[in-house]
Amino acid sequence: MVTVEETRNQVSISEANELSWGGYDLPLSITSPEVSLLVEKISGGYRYHRKGAGAEIEKIVLSNYGKLYLNPTEPLNTPKEITPYLLLEFSQPIIVDPKTSTDVYATVPLETACVFYVNETDFTIIDIFTLTQPKFTLYGSVSRGLVCKYWNTGVYFSVPPVDPRMIGIMELNIRNNSSRWVEISKAVFSAYGMKIYYKSNLVSLKASMRIINEETAETNFFDQPLEEGMQSSIELFSQNRLSFGSKMVMKEGY
């Protein structure tokens, strides 16, 4: 049995007043209005403590080397991972004429993965939380539908101002390949292959939605940042299990 004796670290503590994406030297103290994170040096490792964002948790990491990365991640882990699908409901339906392609912007909820990071191949996720209100919904029928994480978003034609700690921006290319006008009120995405990029004031995703016919559409992600100089986020869904590709065929309407 390992006994951990708590000792205060003599090195300086990184302090911040708000969450920001990226790496932090340890020990660390972040106190924001929504959540406070404290990583203390103890004998043999670190003690991680989070208060806020719906819970108070404490963990001990038995490693003497490393940094803490706050990494934006797929919004499908909290309060419990029960589905790999994200459904965006548009607050205003989008009507698209036949054989047309257009780019719009939408918002997506974000979750924060606290990553104890030693190097590129040696890291672990010690906590995941979100500052948004999680909600689930059903896409399709009761017997054959998919449970999805739910998010209501506006439709924008330029990057809308959002709080980057909790909301990301999706650039969505909509292409109507059918020969009819279509009305789009929702889009469902698979978390497998969800490519998230971030910098301090922006988290972005690029995706496409291809309308195939009156009932069916296909969504997909692009592995591209929205702006230059953005960093690729760690993908929890493709990391932990077999990837089934990022395409999602919406057979129950859009």
Add this chain to the structure above:
Amino acid sequence: MLDYTLFGDVRALDLIIAALIFFFALILAKVLTLYFRSSLRDKINKQHMEILTKVIFYGIMAVAILWILPTIGVELSGLLVAGGIFGLAIGFASQSIVANLISGMFLMVERPIKIGDLVEIDEHNGYVEDIRVISTVIRTLDGTSVRIPNEIVFTSSLTNFWDNTVRRINYEIGIRYSDDAEKAIQIINETIDNEPMALKNPPPFAFVDNLGDNSVNIFVRFWAPYSEYFTVKRDTLWKIKLAIEKEGIQIPFPQRVLWYGDDES
């Protein structure tokens, strides 16, 4: 040369035909077992697969041998008489075993239930622990194991609570006649909206369902993922109770208003 008699009435040709039938049956049995192995690999577990493929293999070979024997001079009529009586006795004795075996095979192929499903079979509620060739084992909600013969599983009414993606949760909540029912409905809707696992779609529904003897009864229904059904059902009802009481709305006890004739005077 093919008409050359080897022994008794058996010619060389008969022996070749018998060999051909045997090898054809052997190839057919191998092909069929390979086919069932590949097509049912994801549907039944390894142990059941072994039993099923052995039954198929040895079944085909037994038919082939019974077919071959007369051609090489072995008469089956004597065996059939003795075997018929013996088979009749065995048949009566093993009737239920065969019925369970066949039901088990249909269960494995049709798969109305899977290991881990929450089901109700023959008044037993619980999780499916194992689907065997003869019986199915259920771990009931109070932690005991029940072995149910497959014939009962197959022929009795079976409820699979986890067959669909989502399940509906229903409550009936009574409030006093003096309380504001519209406000109560608003609070109930807000509480459900704040519960992450209470699904946005199909939309939740709350309405005054009936005017009861002691209370105005509000019927509430919403949906939750099947895996979260019990937790959501348990937690949300208590949250609703606390939320409506916080706003001064009460759930009344049964009551009776008494009128005394003397009061009229």
